[in-house]
Amino acid sequence: MPSPRPLLLVACTLLAACGYSQDRYADDMIELTCAKFAECDMLDFFGGTEEACQSYQQSFYQGAEDDTETCPNYDSKAARDCADAWEDITCAELEDGQTPAICSSVCTAGSDAEE
Secondary structure: OOOOHHHHHHHHHHHHHHOOOHHHHHHHHHHHHHHHHHHOOOOHHHOOOHHHHHHHHHHHHOOOOOOOOOOOOOOHHHHHHHHHHHHHOOHHHHHOOOOOHHHHHOOOOOOOOOO
């Protein structure tokens, strides 16, 4: 009899991707973006510390939570992909002003994905 374990793993993976809430996204992005700016020695804009960066980012990301004008159609898949892309972005890309393109799809009015 085949083990149900592979199916369970696939189901858990799909649920995790679909269940990425705006609250979790905001928390992750605050941590990820500031860690990346710190890694790239780019915290000057935020006051020079990771804590100041987190405070700045918190007002940005957490202000958009459940705000239908700021984030009219939250796309949990794009949010997960955005968070993953922030982990992978290089310091050279960030220094050139590049940010992950997928992040612009997280709150777009044209999104039809659901939380």
